[in-house]
Amino acid sequence: MSAQGAGAAATPAPKYTKKDFESDQDVRWCPGCGDYAILSAVQKSMPDLGIPRENIVFISGIGCSSRFPYYMNTYGFHTIHGRAPAIATGLRVARPDLKVFLVTGDGDGLSIGGNHMLHVLRRNVNITILLFNNRIYGLTKGQYSPTSELGKVTKSTPMGSADRPVNPLAFALGCGATFVARTVDRNIAHMDEMLKRAAAHRGTGFLEILQNCNVYNDLAWNVMYDKESRALHELRLEHGKPLLFGPPDARKAVVMDGVIPKVVEAKSVSESALWVHDEHNVNAAKLLADLFAPHFPVPIGVLADTEAPIYEDVMLQQEQRAISERGPGSIAKLLMSGDTWKIG
Amino acid sequence: MSETAAPATGAKTRRELDRAVIRFAGDSGDGMQLTGEQFTTESAWAGNDLATLPNFPAEIRAPAGTLFGVSSFQLQFGSQRVYTPGDRLDCLVAMNPAALKVHLRDLKPGGLLIVNTAAYDKRNLDKAGYSANPLDDPALAERYRLHKVDMSGLTHEAIKDLPLNAKEKDRTKNFFALGLVSWIYTRPLEPTLDWIGKKFAKNPQFAEANTRVLKAGHAYGETAEIFSEHYEIEAAEMPAGVYRAMTGNRALAWGLLAAAERSKVPIVYGAYPITPASSILEELAMHKRFRIRTIQAEDEIAAATAAIGASFGGAIGVTGSSGPGIALKGEAIGLAVTAELPLVIFDIQRGGPSTGLPTKTEQADLMQAMYGRNSESPAVVLAPATPGDCFYVAYEAVRIAAKYMCPVFVLSDGFLANGSEPWLIPDPDTLPPIDVQFRTEKEGFFPYLRDPATLSRPWVRPGTPGLEHRIGGIEKQDVTGNISYDPDNHDHMVRTRAEKVRRVAQEIPPTTINGPATGDLLVVGWGGTYGSITAAVERAQAAGRSVASIHLRHLNPLPPDLGHILREYRKVLVPEINSGQLVRVLRAEYLVDAVGFNRVRGLPLASEEIFEAINQLIGSTA
Numbered sequence: 001m002s003a004q005g006a007g008a009a010a011t012p013a014p015k016y017t018k019k020d021f022e023s024d025q026d027v028r029w030c031p032g033c034g035d036y037a038i039l040s041a042v043q044k045s046m047p048d049l050g051i052p053r054e055n056i057v058f059i060s061g062i063g064c065s066s067r068f069p070y071y072m073n074t075y076g077f078h079t080i081h082g083r084a085p086a087i088a089t090g091l092r093v094a095r096p097d098l099k100v101f102l103v104t105g106d107g108d109g110l111s112i113g114g115n116h117m118l119h120v121l122r123r124n125v126n127i128t129i130l131l132f133n134n135r136i137y138g139l140t141k142g143q144y145s146p147t148s149e150l151g152k153v154t155k156s157t158p159m160g161s162a163d164r165p166v167n168p169l170a171f172a173l174g175c176g177a178t179f180v181a182r183t184v185d186r187n188i189a190h191m192d193e194m195l196k197r198a199a200a201h202r203g204t205g206f207l208e209i210l211q212n213c214n215v216y217n218d219l220a221w222n223v224m225y226d227k228e229s230r231a232l233h234e235l236r237l238e239h240g241k242p243l244l245f246g247p248p249d250a251r252k253a254v255v256m257d258g259v260i261p262k263v264v265e266a267k268s269v270s271e272s273a274l275w276v277h278d279e280h281n282v283n284a285a286k287l288l289a290d291l292f293a294p295h296f297p298v299p300i301g302v303l304a305d306t307e308a309p310i311y312e313d314v315m316l317q318q319e320q321r322a323i324s325e326r327g328p329g330s331i332a333k334l335l336m337s338g339d340t341w342k343i344g
Numbered sequence: 345m346s347e348t349a350a351p352a353t354g355a356k357t358r359r360e361l362d363r364a365v366i367r368f369a370g371d372s373g374d375g376m377q378l379t380g381e382q383f384t385t386e387s388a389w390a391g392n393d394l395a396t397l398p399n400f401p402a403e404i405r406a407p408a409g410t411l412f413g414v415s416s417f418q419l420q421f422g423s424q425r426v427y428t429p430g431d432r433l434d435c436l437v438a439m440n441p442a443a444l445k446v447h448l449r450d451l452k453p454g455g456l457l458i459v460n461t462a463a464y465d466k467r468n469l470d471k472a473g474y475s476a477n478p479l480d481d482p483a484l485a486e487r488y489r490l491h492k493v494d495m496s497g498l499t500h501e502a503i504k505d506l507p508l509n510a511k512e513k514d515r516t517k518n519f520f521a522l523g524l525v526s527w528i529y530t531r532p533l534e535p536t537l538d539w540i541g542k543k544f545a546k547n548p549q550f551a552e553a554n555t556r557v558l559k560a561g562h563a564y565g566e567t568a569e570i571f572s573e574h575y576e577i578e579a580a581e582m583p584a585g586v587y588r589a590m591t592g593n594r595a596l597a598w599g600l601l602a603a604a605e606r607s608k609v610p611i612v613y614g615a616y617p618i619t620p621a622s623s624i625l626e627e628l629a630m631h632k633r634f635r636i637r638t639i640q641a642e643d644e645i646a647a648a649t650a651a652i653g654a655s656f657g658g659a660i661g662v663t664g665s666s667g668p669g670i671a672l673k674g675e676a677i678g679l680a681v682t683a684e685l686p687l688v689i690f691d692i693q694r695g696g697p698s699t700g701l702p703t704k705t706e707q708a709d710l711m712q713a714m715y716g717r718n719s720e721s722p723a724v725v726l727a728p729a730t731p732g733d734c735f736y737v738a739y740e741a742v743r744i745a746a747k748y749m750c751p752v753f754v755l756s757d758g759f760l761a762n763g764s765e766p767w768l769i770p771d772p773d774t775l776p777p778i779d780v781q782f783r784t785e786k787e788g789f790f791p792y793l794r795d796p797a798t799l800s801r802p803w804v805r806p807g808t809p810g811l812e813h814r815i816g817g818i819e820k821q822d823v824t825g826n827i828s829y830d831p832d833n834h835d836h837m838v839r840t841r842a843e844k845v846r847r848v849a850q851e852i853p854p855t856t857i858n859g860p861a862t863g864d865l866l867v868v869g870w871g872g873t874y875g876s877i878t879a880a881v882e883r884a885q886a887a888g889r890s891v892a893s894i895h896l897r898h899l900n901p902l903p904p905d906l907g908h909i910l911r912e913y914r915k916v917l918v919p920e921i922n923s924g925q926l927v928r929v930l931r932a933e934y935l936v937d938a939v940g941f942n943r944v945r946g947l948p949l950a951s952e953e954i955f956e957a958i959n960q961l962i963g964s965t966a
Contacts, residue, residue, distance in 0.1 A: 023814070025826070054809045059653070062817075070814050070827065075806035077656050078816025079649065080679050086614075086646035090653030090661065091806075093637050094612050098657065098806055119642040315637060322632035329634035331602045331772045336586065339535070340769065341389060344584025 016047035023073040029064060034185035034212035038132065039071055041188060042101075045195040046074075051099050058101045059088045061108040064139050064213075065132040068103040082113025085120035088127050092312045100127040101199075106147040107137050110166050114146070121175035123311035124203040130195075131168055131208050132185075136217035148217075168208045169289035169303060173282065178203040180285060181302040184224045185211045190236075190300060197302055203310050223293045224300075233293045237301030242274035245297040254297065261287050263296060279305040357573035363422025364529060364577060365430030368521065369447045370439030370460075372406045372415045375518035380417025381764075382522055382539060386531035387421040388589055388766050391579025394421040395875055397429035397948065398762045402619070402702045409471035414446045423578040427875035427882075429763070431950040435528070437521050439463060439495075441472035457488040458524065460517065462496030491570055495520045495561075502560035503553045512550075516557040523561025530576045533562060583768055590767035592731040592760035593620070596690055597627035599738025600662060601634045606739075607746065607778035612654030613662045614639045614647035619702040620758040621664045621692040644669040648676035648689070655685040656815075658782060658805035660742055664690035667709045668699065671716065677751050678717045681841060683815050684792070684801045686745035686752075688738070689713075689723075693757040693871075695946045704946025705758035707871050708922035713753040714900050714929070720838045722845040724752040725900040729874035731760050732767035736775075737897065743778045744848055749800040750841075755899070757921075759948050760872045786810040791825030799844040801825075849901040855909055859885055859892025864962045866913035867893040868938070870926055873949050877919055880954035891958055899926070902933065910936045915961055917941055919954050 021043040029035045046056070056074040060066035062081035069076025075098075079087045088102045102120075109117050109131050120127070136154070137143040143156040147168065151160035172180045179201040183194040191209065198205035210221040223229050235245040235254070243254040244266055251266035255275050278284060285304035292298055366383070368376045377398055387394050397418040406413030420430035435456040438444040440463040451457060464477055484490055499517040506513070519536075526533055536558060544551035565571050604611040613636060615625040629638045637654075641647035644665055651661030661680075663673060670691045680687040693709045695701025709716075713725045724744055728737040734756055741752040783789065783802035791813045792801045804811045813825060821828035822837060858881060869877040874895050881893040894909065896902070910916055910930070916938035918927035924940040931938055941957040943949055 025814075052809065054812055055807050057806050069816070072814075073812055075812050076814035076816075077653075077683070078814065078818065079652070080675055080817055083645060083649040083676065086641060086649040087653035087656070089641075089646075090612055090614060090639065090650030091657045092653075093639060093650070094610065094654035094659035094661075095657035095806065115642055116646055119646065319632045319635060319637070326633055329601065329605070329631055331598070331605045331634075334598065334601065334631070335588075335769045335772065338588065339385065339388075340586050340588045341391075342586050343391060343579075343582050 013050050013052045016053065018044045018047065020053060021046040021073050023071050025070045027071050028067065030215050032214040033064070034134065034214075035065060035068070035132065037185045037188065038130070038191070038209055038211065039068065041191045041195060042130070043072070045192060045199065048196060049099065049199060055097065056099045056101070057091065058103060059084045059091065060103040061113055062139070063105040063108040065103055065105040065211075066108060082108055082111070083116060084108070085113060085116035085129075089120055089123065089125050089311070092125050092127060093315060096126070096312050096316060099199075102127050102129045104129065104131050106131065106133045106135060106145045106168070110168060110171065111146040117171070118175045121172055121177040121204050121206065124176070124178050124308045125312060126203055126310050128199045128201070128205040129207065130198070131206070132211040133168055133208050134211045134213040134217055135165075135220045136213050138213045138216055142216035167289060170286065172206045173286050173289055173304060176308070177206045177304070178306045178308045179205040179302070180289070180304045181206070182208045182210065182300050184221065184300060185209055186225055187300070194301070197305075201305065203308060224298060229293075233298045235291070235297035235299045237277050237288070237299050237303060239277055239279045239302070242276050244274070252297070254291065261291060261296065279303070282306055358530070359573055359575050361575045361577050362424060363420060363426060364434045364575065365418065365420045365432065366435045366437070366525065366529070367416055367418040367433050367447060367450070368437045368525075369414060369416040369443035370437075370518070371408050371442065372401060372403070372413045373408060374415070374439045375515070376415045376417050376439070379518045379522045380419060382536045383525065383531065384419055384764060385535040385539070385589065386526060386533070387419070388587070389532050389535050390530075390577070391582075392421040392423065392577055393426040393580040393582060393766060394419055395426050395429045395765055396763050397759065399947075400703055409440060409442055409468045411442045411446055411472060414443050416443070416447060421577060423580050425580070427879040428948065428951050431952045435525070437525060439518070439521065441468045441474055441478070444478060445472045445474065451488060453487055455488055456491070456528070457484075458491045458493060458521070460495035460521070461492045462494050493524070493564070498560060498564060499557050502556050506549060506553050508549060508553060513553065516553050519554050519558040520561035520564075523558040523563075524565045527562045527565030528571065528574045530574060533558060582766070585768045587766045587768055589764045590732045590735070591762060591764045592728065592734040592756050593623045593692070593762070594627050595732055595734035595767070596664070596738045596754065596756065597624050597631075599735040600628065600742065601631055601636060602735070602772055602775060603660070603739045603742035603778055604634055604636060606772070606775060607660070607742065607780050609746065609778075609780050610635045610637065610659045611662055611742075612637045612639065612651060612659045613664065614641050614650035614654075615664045616641050616644045616647045616669060618644075618666050618669050620694055620761045621666050621669070621690065623761070624664045624690060624692075644672035645676055648673035648687075649679075652676060652680050652683070652685060652687055655680070655687055656683070656806070658803065660686055660688065660746060662688040662690070662742075664692070666692050666694045666702075667696050667712065670709060670712060674717045677723065678719070678721045679817050680751045681717070681721045681723060682817055682819070684749045686749055686803075688741045688745050689751060689753045690738070691753060691755050692761045693755060695944075701946045703758065705872065705948060706921050706944060706946065707755070707757060707873065708925065708944065709755060710870075710899060710922070710925040710929075713755055720842065722842050723900065724748070724750060724845055724848050725755060726752060726897055727755040727871040727899055728760060729871065729895050729897065731763050731765050734760060735770075739775060743776065744851060746778060746780050746803075747800065748798050748844055748848055749803060750845060755871055757872045782808070783811065784808050790823045791815055792820060792823050794823075794840075798847055799840060846901050849898075849904045852898045852901075852903045855894050855903045855905050857892050857894055857909065860890060861892070862912040863890035863892055864913065865889070865891045865915045865917060865958060866910065867891065867917045867919065867954070867958065868896065868910075868926070868930065869893065869919055870896040870899055873919055873921065876949040876951045876954055879951040880958060883951070883955050884958045889958065889962060891962070896926070899929075902929075907934045910934050910938070915939070917957060917961055919949055919957065921949060
């Protein structure tokens with residue numbers, strides 16, 4: 001076990017191609033599922049990590065998204081519903097030399113596994129979390145999920161759901177996540193970029209991927225799919241750039257009115273009054289996390305990228321301190337320590 | 345208890361005893377646990393064998409003076425083998441009326457009863473439900489050897505010149521009781537004086553106060569007219585070697601440390617605080633130098649799954665809890681069954697169901713360990729017999745889990761966890777090797793390719809080039825490990841997982857029989873009841889009865905010679921602190937007409953009651 005950064009290896013990684021990361025298993029998602037695009041993007045992003053394939057592990061829970069590890073030609077563990085964050089934590093504590101990805105969904109990660117998600121984020125375990133959010137339970141055939149909108153009519157809620165949705169980004173930020181970003185399954189170029197950013201983060205990288213379930217919740221994210229709607233609503237977050245969105249002939253800006261975000265005509269505000277995105281400003285990120293259509297644009301990109309102590313690093317430092325101060329443990333010495341007495 | 349008169353020394357008679365059972369009882373705030381622990385250390389120094397039973401309320405600071413706030417510490421010590429903390433008391437120290445009310449019934453007629461009269465005021469009497477002071481009842485002094493001592497007053501007197509406030513002074517009165525009882529039973533004060541010196545090294549005032557009060561109690565015994573005699577218990581005949589006091593939870597923790605050192609495989613312990621298992625986590629957290637990594641997880645499920653994640657990474661994952669926590673871990677344990685990863689699960693059993701009796705002992709999780717998961721989910725189950733045995737069983741659990749790639753339960757209990765015994769320190773080199781082989785060979789690798797002897801699959805550390813593979817909770821095709829919904833494959837895998845656990849029987853040594861190899865009655869026990877059963881059986885043997893006992897360490901699989909042994913006796917008795925769990929397994933497994941002896945009182949089984957059950961079953965000749 002070494003205290004090296006995740007995935008670091010003595011020898012440089014071989015030159016890989018996307019193909020090196022495709023497993024021999026038939027992919028079994030429904031035809032047209034958004035997961036295919038994500039799988040392809042993730043496989044494509046792997047060679048750029050510069051990490052030997054054997055040092056990469058994909059961990060998942062249960063759900064459509066959680067079948068992901070079977071399709072990656074890396075080490076993989078498909079575990080039980082909601083518990084992947086705890087499995088990944090244990091793995092990182094045992095093996096801080098490995099690069100660990102966690103693939104989860106809105107139900108797995110925010111409903112049955114919500115507690116573990118909270119704790120892995122606050123501990124800042126050095127893993128990359130990909131949360132596929134399709135706002136529905138797919139594998140169990142179409143019940144509403146914790147991110148479904150209030151009043152969602154599904155098989156289990158024929159008169160509409162009674163519970164308000166959780167916002168994954170706001171949740172993650174509230175838990176103290178050090179990296180929070182959002183991308184869209186149908187925006188391949190942006191997804192590529194976000195996968196790289198999330199994977200490069202030291203600490204927990206939390207990436208929400210808006211994903212389409214074409215069978216049980218088709219076009220739930222149509223606001224980001226429909227060409228016209230997307231042009232009106234997509235807000236690309238870029239560090240150091242102002243929050244501007246909308247078509248060129250009708251540019252709009254998000255500005256602060258006191259402590260309340262407000263949408264205005266871009267040309268109506270002076271440059272100095274624009275809200276300039278700062279990835280290191282967690283408070284601003286918390287405001288951005290709540291913006292959504294129709295009254296606001298939909299932010300995609302990196303909301304927050306900050307630093308905090310990493311759980312397993314602290315644990316290893318303590319271990320090394322204990323060993324350097326008092327030497328490695330010896331069971332023979334321990335057994336004879338303290339009060340002992342001799343008979344015979 | 346046999347008593348022989350010895351020549352009197354000085355004015356006081358000193359009598360020799362084989363053994364004695366003492367209980368210190370008082371309010372939660374009276375320091376009875378510490379008093380008992382110190383008395384235990386003194387007795388260990390004196391060379392006695394001993395067994396202890398701490399018993400305290402679940403409330404951290406229970407309201408003073410109440411019946412439910414009473415805390416007690418019992419121990420039996422003797423010059424011969426001591427198996428249990430004892431059933432009936434030779435001596436009861438009752439620091440307040442509530443303690444008297446709760447514990448008096450356990451004192452033998454003619455037993456020594458020592459009370460702190462200062463605590464028997466109207467308020468405390470009311471709280472204990474006494475309408476009149478029981479100390480004024482002449483019947484009490486007729487039935488017991490009652491000694492009324494104003495411990496509070498004498499304590500204050502001994503340290504009146506020290507600059508401590510009244511409350512601080514009052515807190516030392518437990519050491520007056522300790523000093524007094526130490527004199528009565530001729531215990532050396534040195535270990536307690538040492539302890540005071542270390543404990544209060546930074547606070548000389550408290551060191552001085554406790555020292556003076558301890559000595560004052562001792563001197564009081566020596567000089568007060570009321571104690572006409574005191575006792576001596578010779579050192580016990582014990583195997584030669586170096587001993588230390590050992591509690592069950594510490595022994596479990598140290599067993600893991602030994603396994604980590606011997607196997608050279610790091611251990612990751614995931615736990616969520618729960619009584620009575622928390623002290624294992626706390627103990628392990630102190631030993632980071634052994635590369636033991638502890639995770640205080642967000643809940644029981646995370647504790648188990650973090651351990652499984654560690655095992656996937658090539659460490660030994662261990663999780664520990666008590667019954668309610670084990671219930672929560674069930675699904676995760678099933679994952680370890682099907683992913684075929686090593687996982688050690690400590691279950692420190694306590695009274696249940698639900699929250700039950702958190703600080704009291706029970707043996708009612710055997711069925712949970714064996715069957716408490718969905719579907720066909722076999723696991724190995726082991727149980728330690730004594731506090732010190734926990735060391736060996738924890739070590740063995742790691743060895744089996746790594747060798748057979750499967751979950752292994754260790755069923756300890758609240759009694760073993762907190763109880764202590766003088767423990768012969770082993771030479772770690774004599775422990776069996778734990779030979780872990782991680783697969784690195786690419787040629788012919790499949791994730792579920794099985795070892796023909798153990799049926800275990802290869803353990804591969806992620807990071808091994810060329811062996812990238814995926815496992816999970818979905819049914820897999822044997823050998824390849826690919827997802828499979830094939831009906832015949834599932835049937836094959838169910839049988840294979842069961843057969844793998846059955847093959848652990850190869851590891852079980854021949855069963856030790858305590859008594860004749862054939863006879864009228866075999867008493868079969870498991871876990872923390874070892875002492876009570878052994879004492880009862882030896883008593884019955886001494887009375888000429890044809891009785892033997894065996895104590896099972898391996899509960900799943902059962903020892904291969906067990907079926908044969910059971911048939912060598914006319915009757916089989918199975919004492920358990922549950923309503924009949926092992927007895928059910930034995931009846932089902934061997935079609936033997938075993939009968940249970942069951943008491944579920946949150947306390948160890950009384951040896952006396954087991955003795956009576958033996959007599960009832962095979963007829964008393966007495």
